[in-house]
Amino acid sequence: MPQIPNRHPTLWIRSSKSGSLEGRTIVLAVTGSIAAVRTVELARELIRRGADVYAVMSEAASWIINPMALHYATGNEVVTAISGKVEHVEFFGKEGRADLLLVAPATANTVGKMATGIDDTPVTTFATTAIGAGKPVMVVPAMHEDMYRHPAVADNLEKLRSWGIAIVGPRMEEGIAKISSNEEIVLETERMLKGHSLRGKKILITSGSTAEAVDPIRILTNRASGKTGAELALEAYRRGAEVTIVHRNRLGMGGIREIFAESAGQMTDAVLEELSEGYDVLISAAAIGDYTLEAAGTKIKSGGSPVISLTPTRKLITEARKAFPEIRIIGFKAETGIDREELFHRALQTLANSGLDMIVANDVSQGGMGTDENSVYLIRPDRKEHGNIRGPKSLIAGALMDEIAMMLSAGDKIK
Template sequence: MAFGEHTSKEIIGSRSKELQGKKIILCITGSVAAIKSTEVARELMRRGADVYAVMTKAAQQIVHPDMVEWATGNPVVTELTGQIEHVTYAGEHRNRADLILVAPSTANTIGKVAAGIDDTPVTTTLTTGIGAGIPVIIAPAMHASMYKHPIVLQNIEKLRDIGISVLMPRMEEGKAKIPDTEEIVQAVVDRLTVERDLAGKRILITAGPTRSYLDAFRYITNPSSGKMGVAIAEIALARGADVTIVYGPASAKPPRGAKVIPIETTEEMLDAVVDELKAGKYYAAILSAAAADYGAADRKMEKTPSGKKE
């Protein structure tokens, strides 16, 4: 560490060198999830990145800029001045940032970016960076009802259509929570180290087994773990695709960032696949599920008594 350099930078590269030499702009907006921003910054640094933060006024009411400066070891941009910080960080020149990460992002910021409005340090930096071709990753965080608003969902699709990666939030306790720190950091690593030849393309995957019910409780199935479909989904996500998984009751855990449609029966899987293909244009469909090949001609809606001959 050079004389006079911030001691927080001692952790850079302490975990891996995956992001060594990469400059990342961390944009922080006014979601309560802003309390996670320093954790995200530190983990990016441990992977080798140098992190520069830009904050909205609303974010500063939740996390003090001094805390963010301590976490990153760099001055925090809280307003745009004659230094034209947005151009210095994200303009069209050789020493610009390698990636812009918005974590957390409010619905308000998503809407502004989708509409090309740049009236905060964060949105102005994003407008500059998008125009300069810098990769952008957005991690939404808001109440679930806000996330489900049709216009918010349309805005997210607008951003994806121009190549921006929008991570799937964790839908818990009535909220669309910011993704786990590890997921956010891995998305950054993937974006900067893996070829993004599927960016902007939608891929539909089926995975896991299905069940063919005999009565209200008993069913025929198979021991498929769903691992193949999950592995395909992980690779597709890393290569930039927007992934939807129609997923049977398997043991493997679907990857974060994919849209998961849970199903049980072959009929439900078929209906889900048909609905998805009708609703939107997919680049590819990969049918890796172990769907049941046969079942009972007539499912009984009550439990068949044990020992009863049918």
């Protein structure tokens, strides 16, 4: 009979969301903040992306969450005291096997000890070893706002930053410097451990639908959800890029800069102004309205048959290409009810006429608009074959970023 691997049942979820942290070992260091209750799900989110996760806890943390909970969450024994195994050296000595020490939540007390080299808890002993060995460390503060505002705490956090330690958050709500969301912590972890292919690059993304005011209440818009644009922004950030997204939604990830733009005109103006700051790539993923109108100053009364006069909107890509001829531009082409050959024909026409470096084409009558999945073709002028990417929009974002990384790498070599 084949032997069944000795694997904790909680690890059955490994890589169920992605393989972005595959092969990485993360030590989750938990201190005595009430936010420690969040670490069970945080550990599992890291595992769902392929990471091996181990936990180390201070005594104060064990008053809030039982070590058994983190044993369950990680599938590994929890370090609550340094033993003859010298666990801090095993993981973070010069030949240690861990890739990242993630201190989440980090109390003011622990931040102060890390900044002054005090190691009187298992967590601070791990921290002293990791910092001394030059291993990656990330700190996620969580405390009352008055504590966070203390000059010494601010100085300690700044000292950690000066050593190359990443500080994530906090979120200021209800008088508390709350721990960042698990989604943001995971994203920053991915960026730290995997953010290489687009490091040093600046990427501007337009996303979602635009809306033209009919009157102070009503708008003229379309069905685009912005899910693709959001996934593109997240994936570019994971890979190390400096990312700005222009849209009328809200992403809420601290490292990604967001610019609000509602109408097509506002989006075009925002993009042109932003591009003047110097970008490597513009990804025009927004479904920008083709028509605008003169909005009524007051609400149009219900009933009757009001007449609305539409006029064409400005073409963002045309203006961007004219103003910034050197920038790489990726466009999107959505069609309905046509066969693949006609889709390619129209996409190639747009690609040539607009001076695009790549275009993403699909037939939205087959799905994709407002859904979590899509089927698209990535079309470049220098290729005869056009690859079809089918699946979650996160998968499509990854494939597009692969293409962009290759494109920029080739350009850098030419320079």
